[in-house]
Amino acid sequence: MTTGHLLVITPGLRAYREYLLQSISREFRVHLVATEPPTWELAYTVGHTVVADLSDVDGLVRIARAVDAEQALDGVICWDETWIEQTAQVASALGLPGGDRRCVERCRDKYRTRAALDAGRVPQPRSVLVPGREEALAVAGDIGYPVVVKPRALAGSFGVVRADSPAGLLQAVEFTEASGELAPDLPAHERNILVEEFVRGPEISVDSVVHRGTVTPVCLARKEVGFEPYFEETGHVVDPDDPLWSDGTLAEVIVRTHAALGFTDGVTHTEIRLAPSGPKVIEVNARIGGGMIPLLHLMGGGPDLGLAAADVACGRPPRLRAATGHRRVAAIRFYYPPKEDSVIADVRFEKSMLPEQVVRCGPLAAAGEVKSPPPRGLMDGRVAYAIALGADAATCRAALDEAGQALRVDVA
Template sequence: MSSPSQGRNIILAIGVGSQKDRDSRPYREPLLAAAAERFPVWLFDSYEPTWQEQYTVGSTVVDCQSPEALITEANRLSASYTIVGVLCPDEGSLEAAARVTDALGALGLSADSARNCRDKKLSRALLTAEGIAQPGFTTARTWQEALSAAERFGFPVVLKPRTLGASQGVVLVREPSEMEQAFEASSRAGYPGVEVPDDYMVEEYLSGPEVSIDGVVFEGEYIPLFVAHKKVGPEPFFTEVGHVVTADDPLVSNETIRSMLEKAHGALGISHGATHSEIKLTPNGPVIVEINGRPGGDLLPYVCRLATGVDACLAAVDVVTGRAPTVRRTLSRTMGIRFYAPTEPSLVREVRIADRSDFPGVVEAAPLAAPGAELFCPPEDTVARYGYAIVEGASPGECTERLELVEGLVTLDHVPLKAAT
């Protein structure tokens, strides 16, 4: 820990860094830059900072999955600084960081609300009790129990761990013969720092397109910022491979959805913070899939800013530091992002970017994996990517078409992992 300066206001950022084996900079940098725009930033991370240093006034290496260690260091820091807010975008550190928020008496996601968001069984029960439409659900500890539940609900069903995110362990089961293998895949999933209970969710399958809505909550009021229309990879997994964001998307101002989300955030106990809500637009109306107590991943805040001019990261900083967020749409564009994932377990040699002029509408393309990185496929890993491309279209339809045409823009030179050793 470097020497603090007595009495200064700072934001405490927790887990805004890299996992040991994966660079998080493309996903985390916009949030850290937004925090630094408002206040000096002190970073707690499990590893020594690298790229984060340009945005911080100091840092502490601490186990970000240990609430006790984090609280000890936060109390030490608060003896010299005034901590005006706590930010944490990392799934593995989210509940521990919420304990710090409680200990400091700060605004933001509380330990109870973090648990309510993370535990899907608890979320479903709380939302159902408030009369918010939910799929039929139960939990099972064996594939035989899951099969019995699926036969009661009717196939298809969805299996998922109670406490994971990013579609980890989420498996579609269309018929009884698939259940044993699907349950095994779901029960193998994990994420550093996240405890996974041994009873797994069995849910009715919701038909219809899926969208995500990023928003913020300030003094109990839910404010939607942008909507992203998802594209998912092949069944039986639900890996997110792309999104389309439109500045004038009517779902942003849809009163039914906004009212439902405000009620849901209240049921989960969220009074201040940024959230990422996933919603199925079913034939019977919108249904909440889940509400995550953090900003959206997948570079979504960046794509939102390109499409709308709205800085969702700055809004996230504002609501946990006591400032009402200002949401101004200064752009009116339709932007889409497509992620490139390996088709087999791969040791990366090189990620190549072709000439963008050969692909209509491309505004940006970049690698997400360095030479030497090891990438795996679902169900082992649902977020392994080696690159991305962002395109602009005159409409959501054109944007979607252009995303389908960029498949050759980013290519992976690799060695299959089974041959690499």
């Protein structure tokens, strides 16, 4: 039995996001807004509207009002970073939760994020917005190398790079300036470059649901990063018994972060470095986490974060029922082509070589696509993934190593 009517703005890529539509459709009637006629999405929706341009907020509002007139909408949700500001405007126009566009902008715009967190005295890396290379050199010299150069308002680690020297900084700025071409639909700013302190320590992410100002951390993942000096996310590990769950300082930082940003309703994905001096906030995304992290959480026996996100989008307390039975560690690994400009002919795993801990795997590239490893192929350079379940993180990582040996990438 469905319990609400939800407008979903763009489904996302099937491999990364189908599980969300699947979960939500069990409890909600879903009307999908997409730029292409739906195919696989039809199994999870009761209606759809195809639009030419998701940046047309007025058009989205007209669609939402028309859907609402047929059957009242309870909420609007989006998990694509590119369109979360437009989604907030639609929610605002219909008087639905999550309609605070300024709050979403504070998360989207990393410069505004830093300013809000500074005002809230939330621990974070030192960060300076610079207009050009000369100013970047001066700021980096003041902060001290290594530093991180990042764009102000992109996503998915696009344009983020570590610089270890003045020469490396100039190369990093050039790389970051060019990165905007990879995401033309995201906002651009005249002053677009941030130079930040490099925080040493492991990186984690925390997905939280927020209902009327109450912040509930739900999913904690240990991030695996590769292809230095870039920050490509090559995998994640979700451990239900991670000792960080009992870290009071971390919990306090997460709550203070949301208060500083004024985030009161919705779901967030907060990235944090565990520095020797304590946790420091790297960024906050006003959406559910990517990289299949919530799916790992679900497969390991944790609560359904997608369903909880739909609940708070409709102004309801989140349902956070954990699966019955023993919970397990879940981990994912992403795999990349052997060289730049690889024309993919076939991607497959030799199933006879996969260990029993690998419970799901598959291609992320189709025949004919051209793929490159980072830095040219940041996230979109991935050709396959594998998910493992095990008693501990080491077991999962070993299984994913074996999966890498079983992967076959044929290049035309």
